[in-house]
Amino acid sequence: MRNKCVPFLAATLLLFYPLLSIAQQTNKQTQMSEFIQSNKGQAINDLKSIVNINSGTFNVSGVKKVGEFFRKEFTALGFKSYWVKSPKRAGNLFSTYGENNGNCILMIGHLDTVFAKESPFQKFVLDGDKAHGPGVVDNKGGNLVILYAMKALAHTNQLKGKCIFVALMGDEENSIGGAKLGRQNLIKFAKKSKAALGFEWQIANKGTIARRGYTSWKLTSSATAIHSSKIFSKEVGFGSAYEQARVLNVFRKAFSDSNGLTVNPGKIVGGSSVKFKTENDYEGYGKDNITAGIVVSEGDLRFKTQAQLKNAKVMMEKIVATPLLKTKSKIEFVDEKPAMAATPENKALFNKYAEIAAQVGEHHITPLDASKRGAADINHVAPFVPTLGGLGVLGTGLHSVQETIDLASFPKAMLKTALLVNAISMDSYTIK
């Protein structure tokens, strides 16, 4: 089969590598492909050993241990690999190669998983052409795709002259402080890069050119808590439970058909009073014959573009500003991750990826609509650089005890990554 593909490959490769002869390019690709195939067993062993280290976001020593594996591996390839501290978390591992070489590429993964130390899901289990385990896909498989793509480039003497930044974040699954804490380095590297690539899981036959952004909100409705016999009267009004219900119901009507914009109240607490243990941990106290003095809800807002977020905030403020009699409401927003919008640059990057995917037999790849994907760390850099996500492995059961990697996708993802990095690194290649 491989031989039949050579003329097609050669023709396609000519577009990417004008400085090398077709024979040289085909040769390099064959060498990389062979390297990846012959190291597939080693990659699966590496996956097993890092999956068997629990690295739930709050297990700082576990996340560090997984990071140390990558720090040693990237150092052995000639990268400068170092930790950047982050409060209450393990920190983020940055590995840089040829920082002054130009045409830099930022690659993003994460070391932590959603599975805490106490989770029953702790071990890697091989199951034919699949494997189960916490983080096999999200994101330990994806991180190894980056590492083995770099190994394949190094093995074929193609790493030389490139500029690569690898960011393995220690707290993507429960980040702290958003862009204000921990993400400045990511943004600093993005600003120096020609493209940023994300290694969260692949979606079959799709290219992640867009991911929705994420903002959280807290809605507080208040009124005087008083005997319920007077509710609906001019003196007492409606109480904060009806006011909170009004706001949420108008949100539902206003946003339930908004082209990828969603508003979800995820938690609601209230009563005659609310006792705050911390800003986000509180309990309501109340009786059926006392009007509600305070009701608090917390939720999220997901959006395709920053303009969509801005409009939604204005509408929500407006809705909040017309309270029921003798009540009031206020809403506070915390912007967590900006939208990775489907820009023309992201589409151009996707087109290059689709050409490369076709070379490994993946035809008819189409761009994914942002509404099909939540936010990831790549969102933080999307305002600064062309981005393409979902370059990790294929799998199922993400964020559940069924998390499973499709092992056939593992070497393919490595080869596509190595080829994409080669293509983007060319001086002659501009992303438009």
Ligand SMILES: [Zn+2]
């Ligand atoms: Zn993830």
